[in-house]
Amino acid sequence: MSIQDTLKQLGIELPPVAVPAAAYVPFVQTGNLVFLSGHIAKKDGKPWVGQLGLDMGTDEGKQAARAIAIDLLGTLQAAVGDLERVRRIVKVMSLVNSAPTFTEQHLVTNGASELFAAVFGERGAHARSAFGVAQIPMGACVEIELIAEVG
Numbered sequence: 001m002s003i004q005d006t007l008k009q010l011g012i013e014l015p016p017v018a019v020p021a022a023a024y025v026p027f028v029q030t031g032n033l034v035f036l037s038g039h040i041a042k043k044d045g046k047p048w049v050g051q052l053g054l055d056m057g058t059d060e061g062k063q064a065a066r067a068i069a070i071d072l073l074g075t076l077q078a079a080v081g082d083l084e085r086v087r088r089i090v091k092v093m094s095l096v097n098s099a100p101t102f103t104e105q106h107l108v109t110n111g112a113s114e115l116f117a118a119v120f121g122e123r124g125a126h127a128r129s130a131f132g133v134a135q136i137p138m139g140a141c142v143e144i145e146l147i148a149e150v151g
Contacts, residue, residue, distance in 0.1 A: 053102025
């Protein structure tokens, strides 16, 4: 099954590339690697604000991470032209806006990792880091960046 067929089956329509909120570009390709800038969680087109362990739970954070993964796929498609060119999702880095006692950043980040696996199969398996941070731009609950290899 093609990537586009998989996305349709999952009910996912990829968004256009978001306009950067500061002095950076949405992606950079060097050689076979594409680096996507961090994407913050959005809900209804606005930053998905919250702090895990304070006013958000793990399940809602996981939904936010999945939403970011969809945005990242839209940016990746814009960067490479066709998601079929993606050989591998190489690395995902996730920043989770966390209360000091929150320790489930890895479970929140699974929202993105599980979507990449569903879309790309084995090519979606990736190295990953998930950090708890004191704050994210605009108060967003999660921010994720991605590195992909293309052919």
